Amino acid sequence: MALEFCRIITLLRKERGITQKKAAEELGVSQALLSHYEKGIRECGLSFVVKIADFYDVSCDYLLGRSADRSGLTLNVEDIPAPEATANKDGHFRGSVLPTLNRKLISNSLNILYDKLTACPDKALVTEVSAYLMMSVYKMFRLVYRSAPKNAASMFSVPESLWRGYTSGAMDIAEANVAAALKGEDIGNGQLKDLSAFIMTTESLGKDYPLYATSLLNLIKTSEERIDARNKQGK
Numbered sequence: 001m002a003l004e005f006c007r008i009i010t011l012l013r014k015e016r017g018i019t020q021k022k023a024a025e026e027l028g029v030s031q032a033l034l035s036h037y038e039k040g041i042r043e044c045g046l047s048f049v050v051k052i053a054d055f056y057d058v059s060c061d062y063l064l065g066r067s068a069d070r071s072g073l074t075l076n077v078e079d080i081p082a083p084e085a086t087a088n089k090d091g092h093f094r095g096s097v098l099p100t101l102n103r104k105l106i107s108n109s110l111n112i113l114y115d116k117l118t119a120c121p122d123k124a125l126v127t128e129v130s131a132y133l134m135m136s137v138y139k140m141f142r143l144v145y146r147s148a149p150k151n152a153a154s155m156f157s158v159p160e161s162l163w164r165g166y167t168s169g170a171m172d173i174a175e176a177n178v179a180a181a182l183k184g185e186d187i188g189n190g191q192l193k194d195l196s197a198f199i200m201t202t203e204s205l206g207k208d209y210p211l212y213a214t215s216l217l218n219l220i221k222t223s224e225e226r227i228d229a230r231n232k233q234g235k
Contacts, residue, residue, distance in 0.1 A: 004065025005049075006040040012056040013038075015201035027055055068217035070202055105222070108215035112205070119197035124188050125181045132174035139167045 013023045024034040029048070036042040044052075053060045059072025067073060110133075117126050142163065145151050158166060177187045182198075184191050205213040 002040055002043060005063055006038055008063055008065065009052055009056075010038045011202070012052075012058065015203065016056070023055075027051060065221075068221040069214045070206060073214060105215045105219045108212040109219045111212050112209050112216050115209070116197055116200075120192070120194065122181065122192050125178065125192060128174045128177040128181065128187070132171050132178065135167050135171045135174065139164075139171075 013020065016023075018026075020034055020038070021031045024031040027034065027048075028051075033042070037044050037048075049060050049063060053063055058070045059067065061067040061072035062070050113129070114126075117129060142156060145155065146153070146160075153160065156163065181187045181192050182195065184193065200208075202213075202217065205216065209216070
């Protein structure tokens with residue numbers, strides 16, 4: 001939690017576009033002390049947590065990494081909107097809480113991702129992002145499908161001995177093309193020169209996507225917790 005606090009107060013300062021010196025002046029502390037807080041060298045008291053929460057207009061739970069939402073919202077599966085394209089006719093997902101929650105987080109996060117891509121209409125970029133995502137769904141679906149021996153293998157044209165490697169290779173290529181396009185390299189549709197549509201902060205995401213931002217922020221938080229857990233297991 002201490003590391004989350006350091007990361008978040010640094011993020012909030014940089015998102016606001018102010019120097020560490022300016023932030024320290026506004027918060028009534030020395031720049032050296034704020035630097036220690038941001039680096040995790042020293043721990044602050046509760047009064048400073050409240051002060052910095054008020055300064056950046058966020059909740060203490062958000063600062064402490066207890067909530068992925070700036071307001072400190074506790075995620076409830078019923079409160080997350082269900083995108084029409086992935087919901088049933090009555091607008092609700094079927095199934096237990098965990099699959100329903102994850103489906104909503106993924107679907108709502110994709111809404112934001114594709115809206116950003118639409119605001120920067122580069123066909124090659126959209127194609128490569130879509131290829132990567134479709135391949136990941138294909139890979140997971142094929143694994144689930146083939147787990148039942150009675151399911152016909154002939155549903156797929158790529159041989160069993162090849163599909164994993166080929167799919168991973170196709171995803172790597174798509175990821176490389178996306179990275180190249182975002183650096184201004186030509187991947188077949190001219191150079192992508194205007195990246196202004198991709199400028200965003202946690203605050204702007206909340207304002208631009210009031211229905212979906214919480215889903216995206218929780219997806220990021222959940223993913224990084226999983227990465228961190230795997231990293232600790234490997235040590």
